[in-house]
Amino acid sequence: MAIAPEQSVIVVGAGPTGLALACELAAAGVSCTVLERRLAPSTQSRAMGLYSRTMEVLDLRGHADGLVALGRPVSRMVPARGARVDFAELDTRFPYLNVIPQSRTEEVLQQRALDLGVTIERDAEVFGLAQDGSGVTLQVRSGSGEWEESADFVVGCDGAHSVVRELAGIAFRGRTYGIAPILADVRLRKPPPDDVLILSGGGGVMVSVPYGDGLYRIAVARRDRPWTREPVTLEELSEVLTRALGFDPGPHDPEWLARFKIHQRIADQYRLGRVLLAGDAAHLHSPLGGQGLNLGIQDAVNLGWKLAAQVQGWAPVGLLDSYEAERRPQAERILRATDRATRVATTASAGVTALRRIAMAKALSYRRIRKVAGESVSGLRNGYAAGRAARVPGGGLRGLAMRGGQRVPDLTVPRVGAAPVRLYSLMRDGRFVLLDLGQDGACAEVTEAWGSRVSPVRVGVTVPELPGVGALLVRPDGYAAWVDGDQDPGGREERVRLALRQWCGVEGPAPQRVAEEADGAVGVVPGTAVAVEQEPASIEQA
CATH class of the missing domain: 3.50.50.60 (FAD/NAD(P)-binding domain)
Known part of the structure; x- marks a missing residue:
């Protein structure tokens, strides 16, 4: 066709x-x-599993709610015995791993x-x-x-x-790695805790993720298990799980058993x-x-x-x-x-494994480090180098918390003459959004020359999450394209034009x-x- x-x-x-x-x-x-x-x-x-930032970018177009309804939120990851990462501490609408x-x-x-x-x-x-x-x-x-x-x-x-x-x-x-992990969706008679669990030692690593209703996603890799085309059996799975956990969890009723290459x-x-x-x-x-x-x-x-x-x-x-x-x-x-992580997790050295576990448990005992780790794993700390944003001047940028290329959180946006609204709900059609925090709305008016490529929002007041920001151009993928400080309103309209030309092309249809x-x-x-x-x-x- x-x-x-x-x-x-x-x-x-x-x-x-x-x-x-x-x-x-x-x-x-x-x-x-x-x-x-x-x-x-x-x-x-x-x-x-869909992490927080992935759920956020899907939420930009209205896909997230359907995925939330079908998934299971898991709020904690245990990367080693005695260590944890709490997704529930994250500042996002999706403070969890959505297991789906x-x-x-x-x-x-x-x-x-x-x-x-x-x-x-x-x-x-x-x-x-x-x-x-x-x-x-x-x-x-x-x-x-x-x-x-x-x-x-x-x-x-x-x-x-x-x-x-x-x-x-x-x-x-x-x-290609020399190891060939086993993958299984299986029920367990003696399951581990309902967290994302990562255990390593003795040349192997096991990952366990709960689906709910007694079903677990299990992945087990051992350095001494090379690739083979032999099908995975429950007996083999039981053996490698027992070595990883220290007890037999009793796998049964598998929905999927496979061997894969990395x-x-x-x-x-x-x-x-x-x-x-x-x-x-x-x-x-x-x-x-x-x-x-x-x-x-x-x-x-x-x-x-x-x-x-x-x-x-x-x-x-x-x-x-x-x-x-x-x-x-x-x-x-x-x-x-x-x-x-794979090389360290599958090392045969008991000393390296023990030192890794102790160091990770110590570091993640501090809430600040735990939060940074959670943001990193979840993708919330990811951003892009200034790149194109650096080519456009901004006024009064010193001390701004928001920079070009940075993730813009799902703010509650006040609007002149309208009810406040979630920022991400304004981005369903994939357009740029210009937040004009100035009193006169002049920046919003500038966007008219770019027609449907930009959606202007007159905010008119300071937004707590955007201290010192006078105008913010948000890319369709939820990252800051350009930021202007509120200390230098003079010439801001011209700076908006320059930013729009840089990101949205020339004026006109x-x-x-x-x-x-x-x-x-x-x-x-x-x-x-x-x-x-x-x-x-x-x-x-x-």
Whole structure:
């Protein structure tokens, strides 16, 4: 089935990353088709936890409440005996890990995508790709035949064994660990506490996450257990759990038993011309800590509005390239952290294990350190380097708590002539939001020249969470684009114009289509999909 001329983006892969990206594009008014080789959505749980920041970025578009209803909040992580991280202490609407099977997350995002008008084509396997300065053409096949699909851009969200990445010729460098963990969704007769539990020692590590109703997600890795294709048995699971816990928890009635490989890889580039990568297609890492799904969804929310701006013709120069500039460092940080944690957790040295446990328990006994750890694990401390924000002057910035690139919390926003409202509820349509804290509303009036790209909000009073701020431009993904202090109101209107040009393009009606060649576009890239083993690459792909 060929895409209609108005279709602008093809997303390959209907997992959480691809569906989240499709929702972002559709909310921004960009036509989008998702191609998925699977005949039906997976019923396996796979990845199973959404951290606070991921829930927040999903809340920006109204997806979060449905996921909360289907999930189970877990408010504490125990990274070692005697140590704990309390998510309940976090300053967010979602102070917990939302434990929810990936299949349910996909259900929510798929229904939302369909409601927004996204076309989802199943039994559609991509096996060829060519691009030039005006678009991308994919060769697709199904049980009923072969055809071509064309669009302005293609995004590979097709996982660890990404065909899009391979056909585009983007290298995926890294390594594979020598260990092969066991993954299970199983009931336990003697379960551990209902926390996210991480125990290590004797060359192995065990992770336990409660689903509720007696069901637990268990992952166990041992240095002395190399990869094998032999199926996992309950007897083997019982043995490795007994070694980790010191007692037999009695696993029974498994819903899923699997063995998987752990890879540590990252794509050489996230964009090649009109082809982009997101999620596991761009990066893979150890599943210790459960960050993979969260990283992918946040890729999608970062990329969505930027790609929409490029397609619609109003993106400032370099905006689309800022996707990789911002998201790659986040992936590299996770790769380093999870690699270090996996190597330490599976060490055979009893001394190293004991020292790690003592040091972690001591550090996390301090509330301040515990809070920082919780914010780091949950993604609330993540932000972006000043980058584009640094190019726009701001007035009276000394002493400001908010900076460009920083996460903007879900504030209660007072409004002149209207009731206060949650900031994130103002961002459902994926536009920029300008908070004008000045008395005269002059900054809000400036935004009129940018039409529907910016939603102005006259606040008119000081907001306690934004001390010293006179104006704040919030990006569609919930980070600060530009901040202006209240100590220097003179010239603020001109500074607002400069910030809007930097982030939202030139004044006037936005062009409706991409008029120029994409930066870095390349010639034809023919190719045929190469068969690969579909061994799980991480918990997220298991």
